[in-house]
Amino acid sequence: MATTATPQADPTPKEPEATPAAALTTGTSDLRQLLLRNLRQSGIYIAFVAIVALFAILTEGLSLSPGNITNIVLQYSYILVLAIGMVLVIIAGHIDLSVGSVVALTGAVSAVLVIQRDYPWWVGMLAAIAVGLAVGAWHGFWVAYVGIPAFIVTLAGMLLFRGLTLQVLGNISLSPFPSEYSKVASGFLNGLLGGNGYDAFTLLIGAVAVAGYAVSGFRTRVARIKYQQPVESFPLFVGRVLVVGAVVMYFAWQLAHARGLPIVLIILAVLIIAYGVISKRTVFGRQIYAIGGNLAAAQLSGVKVKVVNFWIFVNMGFLSAIAGIIYSSRSNGAQPAAGNMFELDAIAAAFIGGAAVTGGVGTVVGAMVGGLIMAVMSNGMQLMGVEQQIQSIVKGLVLLLAVAFDVYNKRRAGTSR
């Protein structure tokens, strides 16, 4: 490949600038370059590892015990689902304050149909999703087509849909769901390959996931080499696969020694992969970043801003419904106060995960790590018996510091030339 730009245009007469920076001299980059290139992202991974290690030490290993890891997954899955949608909303430069109420409303509709009216469990789920889509379309309409800031629209939605929840439930809690429904959040795939004191099936899935990661990584690498793109050096690539593989297999091992593979983890994994790909590899995903990065420039590049904004909110409604199903399934019923403050956890996850307040920046994976940081911290502090008020203070400070880090980073990036 050409390693420096070769000017094909006529050499300019008065061009004092030095030769183009001799970067990309090799086709590979080392670990340091990779970390530096994306400090915003790598910072969050380092922080995550540090926090996990910290609580493992503080709880004397309890936080990494099989039972507890399962617990974290079950307990925070719906926040992570919300955070997937929220990070897309935030990247586009909006916010959604209503997701907690929408979680409650979708769960309530489902509970009324399944528990009160005796419809099959799947009817409840489909109805919840339909309600979520309708709510999303409602928000999308006001934000995209009427032009009201999302903060206002979803603040109104927060009140509106909380009220509707109470209306639907008639101010009472409903429970319990049939066992098929509650399996979504508390069911496990277990013993499919026989039990030997551990679940071989979970290990198999873990191994398949690692293999999939390695193969897709390798194919990306081959394609990039074909297109003469810089790639990480081969040892580094192998190292990355080994580290990820080890973490995943450790995780699977722990799950296998607890209750097996949680169904909700499968749902979560599918959503994370799907949305990770959508945000990075589809035209729609690109347009979300373009709108958040510079609205006017996106408009003048032919992006149909209204349409994109509309679907961002419809998608948020969809994921709120999924979270509503998981939450109602986990709590085995619907309560008027369900989902209270979930929006704040989801927003915090996105920001801790590196999303920028001004829009245009953020990743699904980052938001997941941000959500897990919050999850590991809450869980660890609960294990240590830290009082509720202290937990809240710590979480608040972590959010503040994460965004301060982001602001600092941006300023540094702005002056580093």
Add this chain to the structure above:
Amino acid sequence: MDDNILEMRSITKTFPGVKALENVSLAVRRGEIHAICGENGAGKSTLMKVLSGVYPAGSYDGEIVFDGQAASFGGIRDSEHVGIVIIHQELALVPYLSIAENIFLGNERRGRGGLIDWNKANAEATELLQSVGLDENAVTPVGQLGVGKQQLVEIAKALSKDVRLLILDEPTAALNDTDSEHLLNLLRRLKERGITSIMISHKLNEITAIADRVTVIRDGQTVETLNLDAGEVTQERIIRGMVGRDLESYYPERTSDPGAEVLRVEDWTVWHPTQDRKVVDGASFTVRAGEVVGIAGLMGAGRTELAMSIFGRSYGRDISGRIFMHGNEVRARSVAEAIDRGIAYATEDRKRYGLNLIEDIRRNVSAAALGKLSRRGWVNGNEETKVAEESRRSMNIKAPSVMSIVGKLSGGNQQKVVLSKWLFTDPNVLILDEPTRGIDVGAKYEIYTIVNRLVAAGKAVVVISSELPELLGICDRIYTLSAGRITGEMPVTQATQENLMELMTKERESV
């Protein structure tokens, strides 16, 4: 010794990479109306910012003597303290506050206990309004007034500060003829009251009508100061001062060989989005394949508005007129449609409207034509990188890689990214709005070279510029635009800066 209220001596002001002012001197006599004129970018506004302390003492070389005292202003407050008040082109009024509140903003009339005495303030404001001839209630929100009246509020505000030297930056640019006339009369009355004014203006008829003397600035240097009292100085004489430089040799050679007509716009009229006036008025023009067409116009003439309204109606309202592409009428009601029809528009303000500064070169180059890189909604990231890499090479974008963040590139390289983005849409017509604004000479040459390459490949290019030498250097044919109307068209061989400037400053009634 002359009775000069202000003397600015050998002012030199440098920005990173650009010398905005070089040894500029200006002497303003007590009680006169002194006009400053020059082309866009000549340094007029910079000079006024130096004077008013926007650029504080120490950030420039040279000295300022105001009223016999050496002055060094650390900020606008310092200059206002001695009675120098500047009224900017973009009015600095808060639309939701009342006239009185705006007049005393930052200069509140405190009563007992530090509270504002609004009765007193409103009474004072009413007096000030009378003195500028504005018949409005002092409690009316400023947002309800037209631009002309807002301008008067600004002057009332200046009077409230005991102004001794009033600086007006293009005061009539946004005004209609009646309002302009009113404003000029007011300036005459202020002169009778002993207030000295400096007026920056492009409108030479106004300058000759009202100013006592005029200083011409060109390329950051004072050219001359002409005395208008005797009435001997004509507009043509001022124009000669403004443009009198030689065409510099930094325009690459090219042979022009225009082919068939590509774009024809007929009777294009655009209304201002919020105000009740036409911004573009019945404009018609054509562009042929392999031709560079220039649109010359001063600031506020409607150049950008013309281009943006054609580009998918991204500016203005009640747009009427017809667009023909290769002889067939086309509709371009949205930007996406315009891009589909083969129209591309590279904005004059690349940072605000052209680029996603927090993204890398790759994402910016592909932004307007992602469809070409995707199948069923899936973007081929490798193909995207390849395209960006090709642009980086062919455009000679100086960046370590296509993964470099665009916000960190220099102006010239950012402009090349903008061009890459639009070339990737494969347009028939490329409209370049001020393509070389704010970039250095070397990069300008490269941009001109790219333009030449495009027309050699059969594209049609429209260049909007307020730099006449640039248009004369790179165009085949030039239209002049004044107050939203096309006032002239000529092949470049017949064009001179003088006759263009004359058409660019031609007022409506004489058309």
